[in-house]
Amino acid sequence: MSPRLGAIAQITRTELRRYVQDKVALFTLVLMPLLLVFLIGSAFASGPTEFVVGVVDRDGTAASAQLVAALEDADTLQTQSYTDERELRRDIRLSTLSGGVLIPEGYTSDVADGRTVEVAVVTTQADQGSPAVIAAVSGALAQEGAVLAAAAFVADTTGAPPEAAESVARAAEAQMPTVSVETVGTVRPEDESQFTRATFSQLVLFVFLNGMVAAAALVQTRQLGIGRRAMSAPINAGTFVTGVAGSRVTLGLLQSAILLLAGVLAFGVTWGDPAAVTVLVLVWAVVAAGAGMLLGSLARTVDQAIAIAVPSSIAMAMLGGTMWPLDVVGPAMRAVGHLTPHAWAMDAWSAIVNDGAGVAGIATELAVLGALAVVLLAVASVTLRRTLTGQR
């Protein structure tokens, strides 16, 4: 090993040790992202399977009870009886209920007279699950509505009395084979882990966040004069900066490896093409390291470094689609999102995991991220060299 390489390796080791000795920092590195993957994965896993819906039955008849039973029978719904509409609305606002159904007074007589009855489905626009709740309730209502419509049809065509017509329709309904909806296409099979997206989102978020927060340590290095002292040894600034970069990239890789591995072992995630995953993880670690080093060279105090690092990382994570998929936002926000490196990384991950893309399949994303990594590292090296050696 040449003396220069040896020096770089030594600086990398020292910087790493400074970090790893701190048990809490290690905890942030290892356990925090795992905890979040678990929390987010389970929050969204339990979402679509069962919605708890409050029901206010103002009619209180056998027919309205029939409707409540139809709601309860739906696979994705669980009902809870309410007497007070205000209470129902409050629980929906506070998201302890996913939605509510209001059965109006006069429901039975309106149906009997052949009038259309409006059944209110109460949700909040603040809840992203609301469209699914409305769809589920609509489905259950459609089923009960079909029985009522068939009863009316029977009464019309055969002249049978309403009660008899309804019992015929219900009996027919019980024997009716289902009209099912089947996903026949390329949508991810149901047995695939719901933690997949949660895991790579958290990887993108946390590797970048930790890279940025590492700026604080760099400010401290400067304040303590470590850089200047290193300069007194026979190594140049370039060597020192490369050593620092090496330690940051190593940390990013370590964190990525932990998350990828945990994804496989704990959450049953299958990652795609190993080469594509490796290249993407490496490029992302360099982007994060470069961004953190640039911030570390510009921030004046540790407080300032953290004050910028955390919010900007979270903002970019939001814009870049790690907290919600970018296809739920408008085209303008999607375009703005692609001003962050996060969106490109997320696109690449999605291509690898969902479309089975290899290195060639994510070439555009890698080119964008790679170019950014080079620019960030180059600028950070210049500014760091200046600040570390004390030339302002």
Added chain:
Amino acid sequence: MATATTTPSAPTRPAPPRTLRAALIIGANDLRRRIRDRSLLIQGVLAPIGLGLIVGLAFGGGISFTATIGVADADGSQVAQAISADLIAGVAIEGETDEESSLVFEAAEPDDVRGQVEQGSLDAALVLPAGLGEAVAAGAPITVGVVGHPDHVLASSVAEAVADSIAGRIGASRLAVASAVAAGQQAGAPIDPTEVAAAAGEVASPLQVAPVDVSSSFSVVGYFAPAMAMLFLFFTLGAGARSVVTERREGTLQRVRAAPITGDSVLVGKTVGVLVQGLLSIFTVWAVTALVFRVDWGDPLGVAAVLASVVVSIAGIALLITGLARTENQADGLTTIVALALAVVGGSFFFGAAGAVALLKPFTPNGQAMIALTELSAGEATLLDVLPSVALLLVIGLVSGALGLMALRRKVFQ
């Protein structure tokens, strides 16, 4: 700033005015430093409003999206043709109308539909299976197919919802035919299913779904700006609390103590500084969102009480973390962990996450505050209604703060 406006309150103590004055000067000095290096401005004001705006821009008008959904008719019967014609003509689908969204249906070739979704020329597709028309008359099982793509999760779920409503429509026609046939048999006057099928195709459910929104006044910015402000309070106030340890390491604390200033007045000063920073931050967020973005937070007295008490609560936790941590780096790391964990559990990042996470929300200080703020902004609560939350937040803050200060006193001054 903090001059002699204070009056002696406890004459039995040695030189109380000076102690209090020293504390206030220390607090004011901390505040000045945080304002000067702009970290309070960035983290306490700009970041929460900025992040609130990002979420607001992303979801301000509800979830908006545009999607093209293919309709592949592999059956060609009258029933199937009527369904696909209705979809393509844009006959509204129940529960799926959203002014911000534009949903386009177009006819697609059954053989090619999967490829088109994979290529992305269609976001999702519906497949009406061969034999659908016959199954309606015969009362046989029917499966409506959906083709989706993981890159277009929302379009896929919309396609599924549309498929469900088509299934409902087909099911209703089929049930009407079967019921009529059964009734005919019972009455001894057999009915030919093919004869009534056309009329049965027209049956309509008497039940209509009317979606109602409980939070017409809900503002995404109004929810996420305070939620983010609370997240960053942990960092701002954590940094404030940590400065005691930093100053000891740098030796400024020893220099201060060389003057006739007690350790307690240093701690009181630091605490006051931390509290004022927190109040400045969160009340500025309130003012800016209310004045610039017209967010209605609800009863001002209630809002003020909740905001002040959540600052006390978070300041207490920040002091406790600093008191327990062994090094400054440890204090930073612990703050990040606690802040992010509470943010996730307390609903700062997502609204309405179902399951276990939603149940834990009231047990976090930020979650408790967000519940109170949500009720206030909905106009369903006033100061009186949120008093229990306020009391709880104050208790959390005072207990953890007292423990934290005790630990800090032992650590820094002994």
